[in-house]
Amino acid sequence: MNSEFKEHLLSSLAQNIRLDGRKLDEYRKIEVEFGISNTAEGSAKVTIGDTIVLAGVKMLVQQPYPDKPDEGTIMVNAELLPMSNPDFEPGPPKDEAIELARVVDRGIRESAAIDVKKLLIKKGEKCWVVSIDIVTVNAAGNLFDAAALAAIAAIKDTFFPVYENDEINYKKKTEQRLPLVKTPISVTVLKLGGSYLVDPLPDEEAACDARLTVAATEGGNLCALQKGGDQTLTMEDISRMVDLALEKATYLRGFLN
Amino acid sequence: MTYSKRYSDRGFDDLRPIEAKAGVIPNADGSAFFKIGNTTAYAAVYGPRDLHPKFKQDPGKGILRCNYNMMPFSGMGERVRPGPSRRSREISMVTEKALMPVLDLQEFPNAVVDVFIELPQTDAGSRCAGICAASIALADAGIPMKDLVTAVSVGKVDDKIVVDLDYAEEAHEGGPVADIPVAMVPSTGMISLLQMDGEVTKDDLMKALEKARAAILKIYEIQKKALKDKYYVDMVNQNEQ
Numbered sequence: 001m002n003s004e005f006k007e008h009l010l011s012s013l014a015q016n017i018r019l020d021g022r023k024l025d026e027y028r029k030i031e032v033e034f035g036i037s038n039t040a041e042g043s044a045k046v047t048i049g050d051t052i053v054l055a056g057v058k059m060l061v062q063q064p065y066p067d068k069p070d071e072g073t074i075m076v077n078a079e080l081l082p083m084s085n086p087d088f089e090p091g092p093p094k095d096e097a098i099e100l101a102r103v104v105d106r107g108i109r110e111s112a113a114i115d116v117k118k119l120l121i122k123k124g125e126k127c128w129v130v131s132i133d134i135v136t137v138n139a140a141g142n143l144f145d146a147a148a149l150a151a152i153a154a155i156k157d158t159f160f161p162v163y164e165n166d167e168i169n170y171k172k173k174t175e176q177r178l179p180l181v182k183t184p185i186s187v188t189v190l191k192l193g194g195s196y197l198v199d200p201l202p203d204e205e206a207a208c209d210a211r212l213t214v215a216a217t218e219g220g221n222l223c224a225l226q227k228g229g230d231q232t233l234t235m236e237d238i239s240r241m242v243d244l245a246l247e248k249a250t251y252l253r254g255f256l257n
Numbered sequence: 258m259t260y261s262k263r264y265s266d267r268g269f270d271d272l273r274p275i276e277a278k279a280g281v282i283p284n285a286d287g288s289a290f291f292k293i294g295n296t297t298a299y300a301a302v303y304g305p306r307d308l309h310p311k312f313k314q315d316p317g318k319g320i321l322r323c324n325y326n327m328m329p330f331s332g333m334g335e336r337v338r339p340g341p342s343r344r345s346r347e348i349s350m351v352t353e354k355a356l357m358p359v360l361d362l363q364e365f366p367n368a369v370v371d372v373f374i375e376l377p378q379t380d381a382g383s384r385c386a387g388i389c390a391a392s393i394a395l396a397d398a399g400i401p402m403k404d405l406v407t408a409v410s411v412g413k414v415d416d417k418i419v420v421d422l423d424y425a426e427e428a429h430e431g432g433p434v435a436d437i438p439v440a441m442v443p444s445t446g447m448i449s450l451l452q453m454d455g456e457v458t459k460d461d462l463m464k465a466l467e468k469a470r471a472a473i474l475k476i477y478e479i480q481k482k483a484l485k486d487k488y489y490v491d492m493v494n495q496n497e498q
Contacts, residue, residue, distance in 0.1 A: 039332055039380075077339065079339055083282065131329075133336070137299060170335070
């Protein structure tokens with residue numbers, strides 16, 4: 001990013017003006033569409049401004065992990081498709097895609113959003129695996145929040161397929177939904193100059209000093225954190241960023257109903 | 258055995274419902290969404306842009322590079338493992354060959370035009386849907402083209418020649434099935450992709466290709482409409498503003 005542009009961005013922010021005219025704590029237009037892929041057991045499309053992310057859930061049956069014989073498990077994978085941004089290249093997931101998947105994974109896993117004990121079919125032998133795949137269709141800033149929202153929306157949209165005689169019949173869905181007990185929502189707050197802002201544009205992400213992704217449950221408990229960016233944060237920063245994130249999490253959760 | 262009624266209740270020459278939209282991916286130079294029955298495809302075009310690694314560049318003309326990919330949750334059965342498979346690499350290659358005849362990349366030496374085809378959900382006919390989406394996206398990107406390319410699968414299910422097979426028909430077990438994906442340059446009827454799985458007589462093949470030609474002309478209209486819808490300017494309302 002050239003220094004003149006960054007200077008312009010920072011001086012505008014100092015007057016509470018963003019590149020696209022939004023307020024610092026304002027999201028772009030959000031849309032959540034459920035059931036966008038009928039080959040998935042559950043799916044959703046999330047649009048935040050120009051950013052478009054899809055998530056799909058496939059249900060598989062596997063052997064439980066030896067240390068948790070009475071639990072099923074979840075798996076989160078993210079692909080930054082080359083279709084979605086001129087800078088993304090084909091090939092195995094790079095660091096950014098892995099970080100994205102892991103942050104979304106932690107928000108769901110650590111909040112115990114899905115009751116994994118209810119995913120058990122037979123102790124030590126068979127359990128359900130909830131495989132959540134996130135793909136970007138247009139990557140235009142704030143992939144963290146869009147991906148996490150799409151993942152939880154896809155989970156909400158999921159019905160178990162029919163399982164009989166040790167086989168999954170993917171053509172038939174049951175009436176049974178996933179045992180979702182909480183809805184964790186991720187909000188990413190950027191620190192740029194002296195300002196805190198949400199729902200960053202790509203240019204704001206490129207210029208930012210630091211970012212903090214906060215996943216929180218409806219009770220306001222934090223269930224995952226991820227600090228990014230090159231600069232440090234003070235405790236005061238963190239306190240203010242978490243406050244902003246919690247406020248916005250409630251707003252984002254409203255789009256799931 | 259006879260195949261008297263299609264699983265999907267269509268006439269033997271009928272296509273599934275089709276939707277097409279141009280310009281759905283803001284970051285791309287051109288893009289499209291194409292839906293035929295339960296098969297959906299996105300296509301995004303980036304370029305002409307610099308081609309790396311450099312040794313792949315052609316100083317005489319630009320290169321077309323296609324990438325067909327099924328999203329992990331887009332298969333009718335199990336999760337599709339991400340990353341290229343033998344199948345997706347072959348489809349990427351034949352897609353390139355299907356699109357190339359209408360493109361003129363002479364003006365873009367050393368450059369590449371990248372076409373990314375991504376499928377969120379599939380119910381057979383995905384390579385054809387991908388080609389239809391890709392050609393709309395190429396036109397949307399303003400790449401010099403002689404025409405669009407349109408594709409559809411035709412074939413034989415038991416004793417009937419059918420147009421636009423869905424998965425239930427591909428998997429039909431009551432008799433032999435042949436699946437023939439075809440791509441054409443609609444204005445001339447020239448064939449740029451032809452594959453087949455199954456067994457047919459030459460007579461049936463020729464009949465199936467005739468039906469493909471008719472179906473392709475219908476799809477072609479929908480592709481053109483998608484482009485016109487995007488670039489349509491409402492002069493009346495514009496003047497009022």
